[in-house]
Amino acid sequence: xxxxxxxxxxxxxxxxxxxxxxxxxxxxxxxxxxxxxxxxxxxxxxxxxxxxxxxxxxxxxxxxxxxxxxxxxxxxxxxxxxxxxxxxxxxxxxxxxxxxxxxxxxxxxxxxxxxxxxxxxxxxxxxxxxxxxxxxxxxxxxxxxxxxxxxxxxxxxxxxxxxxxxxxxxxxxxxxxxxxxxxxxxxxxxxxxxxxxxxxxxxxxxxxxxxxxxxxxxxxxxxxxxxxxxxxxxxxxxxxxxxxxxxxxxxxxxxxxxxxxxxx
Amino acid sequence: xxxxxxxxxxxxxxxxxxxxxxxxxxxxxxxxxxxxxxxxxxxxxxxxxxxxxxxxxxxxxxxxxxxxxxxxxxxxxxxxxxxxxxxxxxxxxxxxxxxxxxxxxxxxxxxxxxxxxxxxxxxxxxxxxxxxxxxxxxxxxxxxxxxxxxxxxxxxxxxxxxxxxxxxxxxxxxxxxxxxxxxxxxxxxxxxxxxxxxxxxxxxxxxxxxxxxxxxxxxxxxxxxxxxxxxxxxxxxxxxxxxxxxxxxxxxxxxxxxxxxxxxxxxxxxxxxxxxxxxxxxxxxxxxxxxxxxxxxxxxxxxxxxxxxxxxxxxxx
Ligand SMILES: Cc1cc2nc3c(=O)[nH]c(=O)nc-3n(C[C@H](O)[C@H](O)[C@H](O)COP(=O)(O)OP(=O)(O)OC[C@H]3O[C@@H](n4cnc5c(N)ncnc54)[C@H](O)[C@@H]3O)c2cc1C
Ligand SMILES: Nc1ncnc2c1ncn2[C@@H]1O[C@H](COP(=O)(O)O)[C@@H](O)[C@H]1O
Numbered sequence: 128x129x130x131x132x133x134x135x136x137x138x139x140x141x142x143x144x145x146x147x148x149x150x151x152x153x154x155x156x157x158x159x160x161x162x163x164x165x166x167x168x169x170x171x172x173x174x175x176x177x178x179x180x181x182x183x184x185x186x187x188x189x190x191x192x193x194x195x196x197x198x199x200x201x202x203x204x205x206x207x208x209x210x211x212x213x214x215x216x217x218x219x220x221x222x223x224x225x226x227x228x229x230x231x232x233x234x235x236x237x238x239x240x241x242x243x244x245x246x247x248x249x250x251x252x253x254x255x256x257x258x259x260x261x262x263x264x265x266x267x268x269x270x271x272x273x274x275x276x277x278x279x280x281x282x283x284x285x286x287x288x289x290x291x292x293x294x295x296x297x298x299x300x301x302x303x304x305x306x307x308x309x310x311x312x313x314x315x316x317x318x319x320x321x322x323x324x325x326x327x328x329x330x331x332x333x334x335x336x337x338x339x340x341x342x343x344x345x346x347x348x349x350x351x352x353x354x355x356x357x358x359x360x361x362x363x364x365x366x367x368x369x370x371x372x373x374x375x376x377x378x379x380x381x382x383x384x385x386x387x388x389x390x391x
Numbered sequence: 392x393x394x395x396x397x398x399x400x401x402x403x404x405x406x407x408x409x410x411x412x413x414x415x416x417x418x419x420x421x422x423x424x425x426x427x428x429x430x431x432x433x434x435x436x437x438x439x440x441x442x443x444x445x446x447x448x449x450x451x452x453x454x455x456x457x458x459x460x461x462x463x464x465x466x467x468x469x470x471x472x473x474x475x476x477x478x479x480x481x482x483x484x485x486x487x488x489x490x491x492x493x494x495x496x497x498x499x500x501x502x503x504x505x506x507x508x509x510x511x512x513x514x515x516x517x518x519x520x521x522x523x524x525x526x527x528x529x530x531x532x533x534x535x536x537x538x539x540x541x542x543x544x545x546x547x548x549x550x551x552x553x554x555x556x557x558x559x560x561x562x563x564x565x566x567x568x569x570x571x572x573x574x575x576x577x578x579x580x581x582x583x584x585x586x587x588x589x590x591x592x593x594x595x596x597x598x599x600x601x602x603x604x605x606x607x608x609x610x611x612x613x614x615x616x617x618x619x620x621x622x623x624x625x626x627x628x629x630x631x632x633x634x635x636x637x638x639x640x641x642x643x644x645x646x647x648x649x650x651x652x653x654x655x656x657x658x659x660x661x662x663x664x665x666x667x668x669x670x671x672x673x674x675x676x677x678x679x680x681x682x683x684x685x686x687x688x689x690x691x692x693x694x695x696x697x698x699x700x701x702x703x704x705x706x707x708x
Pocket of ligand 2: 133134135136162164165168190191192193225228232246247248249250251252254255256257258259260
């Protein structure tokens, strides 16, 4: 099976994330890493490869669209066990929104060729729109099975379980397809020492927009489909009242507070 | 005035509250038209419901052919309606499904998409809350027909009489939209409590509950609140994933949020930081959750909550 896993490079959520003066996310001033939620996608891609084992050799390609430093995200996926890396980097891509990003990803997936399975995370930890998998499915004209917490397959028949808003569902489709998985799908493996060494020798392609035949005018900040007009740091919350509970005093104070705010 | 398409969020014809919020927002942008994809026998009842919130038209799309095929057919329906009526905007709820329909539609009609709006004003100009609620962002769609997925509670539903004229719309659904299918579905058990994302008050429990949610639930019931949980509580199997609040769970923005035995990790904050009033009960006074609160009790939830519940129930008489 030919498996492509889409991994995003994001600013560290535990660092102080902020915006640039042009209202784009500052991706240089904040340490970045492979989006935690995409580690689950890499894990599931590797598990599918391992389970498909007998049916012939599978190849897992980790694909990332992002700035120069984003090569780290691809490298991490290779260390975890992906076979090949593809990094699409081009100054013209900076500031792209989900529509443009999905376009570049889709073209890269076509160039990688004959994907049976495109695996994504449930959401990126920075933008967090959870729309790129659906957009990829649309652009590649593939079925989408998204937000899987359990992934099963037999041959080219895939099934996932997902916890929807009003029901737990089993969703099925025939490969080729786009799959996205949640953080409930199973712990992601850590790169082993052997994995880290092996990653250095794995094929790694770096592509620009021209390699993909995408015109620079179709992507990037200036041609985005949406524009951020302003950003504002949330005012720090004013320090609240904190009481220590002693012999029931805490509960009493709590109820008084609720009553004063008319919640009871 | 141009029409504004609102995709009706419903369960078997029962309209969900976020739809009324969308209609209220749609009135700021143009003339609200509801799009109901569902059983033809439900269309009249849906029209009755949505016209109270200003829907002038109701496009009824029979779902007999597309039921169980997830989001792709719905995106095709909306695409065809957009082509027919050239709306000023398309509004959907920012649920997982709503966002995926929106994503596919955006590609189809080559239009900008904004998700997770917490406010929408004329323009349309949207407000979003990003980076775990640490920033708010104002944005605009600059190409095509604005497609906006709006979070529950982004507007208070305002009643306003609309004509609610039902118009049957026959969409043509391609075969390729019918490739992913729901093969089994287990409806969630009703809890009798308000819907988590719609509730005015949310009471949540974390690892500090030690697995016994009774105290949290009784306290929630005394306030008529919905019950939520941290990921630690969900991962421990104490509550199903549908209860999880945070980055990989639900985002809630109620009038009041009460965190019990929850430390306040950034991923949890991402799902509740925009709540209007925040209360925490935690025995560790250093818990980061206390940085967010309007009111906090340093104490054991196993004693604080039952006492508070009893007192509230007494006051209610
Ligand atoms: C990719 C990713 C996504 C995540 N997504 C989410 C998410 O969506 N939602 C989420 O919640 N977390 C999420 N997390 C996990 C998050 O980082 C924290 O681990 C989690 O929120 C901790 O839950 P907790 O506060 O219940 O547990 P803990 O951090 O263990 O805190 C328990 C708290 O209970 C207090 N306590 C203990 N006993 C008592 C008592 N008797 N009375 C009162 N207080 C008591 C303790 O002092 C402590 O502060 C995510 C993590 C990752 C890596
Ligand atoms: N720039 C990117 N490079 C690679 N994969 C991406 C990129 N952006 C989004 N994705 C994938 O799409 C998923 C959902 O992203 P999003 O729609 O931004 O929340 C992520 O978990 C990734 O798998």
